[in-house]
Amino acid sequence: MNKYIIVAYTLILLLHACRNENHVASSGQAWRGDTVFVSAQSVVNSRIRLQTVQSENFSAEFNTTGTVRAITGKIAEIAPLFDGRLTRSFIALGQKVNAGDALFELYSAGFSEVVKDYFRSVQEKKFRESNLNRQRDLVYNGAGVAREMEEAEAAYEMALKDYEFAVASLKILNIDHNMIRMGEPLTILSPIDGEVVQANMVIGQYVKGDATPLAIVAELDKIWVVAQVKEKYINAIRKDDSVLVRTDAASAGAVEGYVSHISELLDEETRSVQVFVSCDNTGGTLKPGMFADVRFISSPTVELLIPSTALLQDGDDTYVFLQLGDGCYVKRPVCVATADQYRSLVRCGLAQDDVIVAEGGIYLIGK
8 A cells, every 4th residue: 555545544543533532531631652632621731832834944054163274276385495595585574476476596506407407408409409400401312321310310309308308397396497597596486476474584594495485475365264064064054155254353253255165075083074165355354273163054945944842852763743633642753953042954754734732742741
């Protein structure tokens, strides 16, 4: 038999039992399985409050903590690249720079060797290319040897590879090979637009290539707040949901943001995921490293909500009392999720226009 027919048949039987229950106990209540019958004269009627289940627009709101971070790709730690001596600085703390602007100069033997290797590759490439062209002309005019031309082609290909490798090596160092000159110092350029937020340079000091960054450039007009969201709230968050961020230093109040990314990885120890919140920071209110209180406000959805006071527990099961008729109530198992301090979202077990006991359900529990 179809399960929906079975459910309907069961409800009909319960309604019939409600209408014909004549042996209500002296207390004004009687129980038959999960169904309770309450006489019209019972004092219980004055202790329970009924409510019709209705759907409404709902935005989930909850608080958690987070940390302010610079957006990936919007912060650059500038290291010296080679051992050498600082000879000049072009920047100061708080200075705005563009990608490609000079930050400082460094005289370095290591850099000089890289430059020499580059110019050697240039000369070798030119020589091999010239030799190849000469061998091709000889063969074309019948005065050359094919084998010598093939050897010249192979030598040129090798020289070309060495040249391309030298150019790539300079590119990795953010150095334009068209701008370098023999004997000149290494000029370190900013890889991004931003503001100089840290500068640890002393002119004349000797630095190591593996030293801590000499400067940090960051673009902080927009910033991330990385929030830790508990597992039970994950499904309540959607990309682009509104977020309010507060810090102890934010005297002007909350900073508005939105969810830009939800991590796919759950931390097994904290049972939480990282949620990246993008915030406008043109006023510089948020500083990387700050702790923040984060309030999520989900996009409105149509939900069934009931008072949390309607929920009762039977071991691990949650249920409500559903009214089937005057003075007749049945235990109805439900699946719920916390909505706010006073209400719960119904995920299963109830439908629109069901009438439930919103308060006082404890008085209907069987002895």
